[in-house]
Amino acid sequence: MLVLTRKPNESLMVGDDIEIQILGIEGDQVKLGIKAPKYIDIHRKEIYLSIQQENNQAANTSLSNNLLESLKSLKKQ
Template identity: 40%
Template sequence: MLVLTRRAGESVVIGDGVVVTVIEVRGDGVRIGIDAPRSVRVHRAEVLEAVMAANAESSVPDEAAAATVDALRAIRPPTDPDAPSA
């Protein structure tokens, strides 16, 4: 990890188009501004971690829902959309 000291108004350039500028230092907090191309996604780490955890949780199969779908399929099997109509 690169560690730099910057003051308010000073910047760091990352790659070919990302500029991180220290806007303000107040107590133990620092406000930064990030100027990046639209193609570069910028996320706060805690938000990204929460989204990733929610996505992982939603990908776990729900056994009760799967049983309901199986029961409904037994009552009315899915139709083939490409099959000729009668």
């Protein structure tokens, strides 16, 4: 893990096109501003993990498993 020290209004760059700026520090909270291309999804980690879990559950439903088996049987024909 890379650890950097930044002050309010200072930034850091991730690659060539993602900028993370420290907007302010209030108590134990840090406010961040993120500039990134629209095609890059940005989520809080707990939301990201929830999306991943829902995607995994959807991929493992009986409907998707039945569809996958049906497609496999069509390929064998």
